[in-house]
Amino acid sequence: AQSVAQPEDQVNVAEGNPLTVKCTYSVSGNPYLFWYVQYPNRGLQFLLKYITGDNLVKGSYGFEAEFNKSQTSFHLKKPSALVSDSALYFCAVRDERTDKLIFGTGTRLQVFP
Amino acid sequence: DSGVTQTPKHLITATGQRVTLRCSPRSGDLSVYWYQQSLDQGLQFLIQYYNGEERAKGNILERFSAQQFPDLHSELNLSSLELGDSALYFCASSGLAGDRGGELFFGEGSRLTVL
Numbered sequence A: 001a002q003s004v005a006q007p008e009d010q011v012n013v014a015e016g017n018p019l020t021v022k023c024t025y026s027v028s029g030n031p032y033l034f035w036y037v038q039y040p041n042r043g044l045q046f047l048l049k050y051i052t053g054d055n056l057v058k059g060s061y062g063f064e065a066e067f068n069k070s071q072t073s074f075h076l077k078k079p080s081a082l083v084s085d086s087a088l089y090f091c092a093v094r095d096e097r098t099d100k101l102i103f104g105t106g107t108r109l110q111v112f113p
Numbered sequence B: 001d002s003g004v005t006q007t008p009k010h011l012i013t014a015t016g017q018r019v020t021l022r023c024s025p026r027s028g029d030l031s032v033y034w035y036q037q038s039l040d041q042g043l044q045f046l047i048q049y050y051n052g053e054e055r056a057k058g059n060i061l062e063r064f065s066a067q068q069f070p071d072l073h074s075e076l077n078l079s080s081l082e083l084g085d086s087a088l089y090f091c092a093s094s095g096l097a098g099d100r101g102g103e104l105f106f107g108e109g110s111r112l113t114v115l
Helices: none
Strands: A003-005 A010-014 A019-021 A024-026 A033-038 A044-050 A056-058 A064-068 A073-078 A087-094 A101-103 A107-112 B005-007 B010-013 B019-024 B031-038 B042-050 B053-057 B064-068 B074-078 B087-094 B110-114
Touching: A003 A087, A003 A101, A010 A019, A019 A107, A024 A073, A033 A064, A033 A073, A044 A056, A044 A064, A044 A073, A073 A087, A101 B042, B005 B087, B010 B019, B019 B087, B019 B110, B031 B074, B042 B064, B042 B074, B074 B087
Parallel strands: A010 A107, B010 B110
Antiparallel strands: A003 A024, A019 A073, A033 A044, A033 A087, A056 A064, A064 A073, A087 A101, A087 A107, B005 B019, B019 B074, B031 B042, B031 B087, B042 B053, B064 B074, B087 B110
């Protein structure tokens, strides 16, 4: 069965510093990986995805993610964090049998001024 | 704006009652997914419909049911409500079945509070 794991419940970073939110995956075939962000009392917003090709994927709001097949990871990164990046971040994998997204437990990112 | 519309945004009801949540997918999207987000369970997949037919089922309780209508909007029916059903219910939509590379577009959610 496919799954993703987000090992950190919360990540704290100072504004202007680089940030990383970790995600590891487990799939039997080719992974289709996604990152979403959820702001308070809002729905999930799509940030970026990895389907195939370049291991470094660029997305919305200056975020990028690095796909690493040998480490089965898909970490979300941003070179310089903003206070407004503070939100809940979800990693997800597309199910191989159906089209549903299987989500990780989420990581709360807190960026301090 | 994702293009997915959910109503109502907030709903407060009592135990034992029944409610209906409504979702209008993005224009042209054939797939509708329902997810439940609660504090202790994270984002749980409930059910998916594609062009009116049930395509996948997750951890959906027997007290819950859903359907997708010919105009592609979907409704999630929750009955015999319990306190533990209090949660944020999300609807998402996507295009073609089998397009695993396509992202899902989420609505703003319906927050259900059962008292």
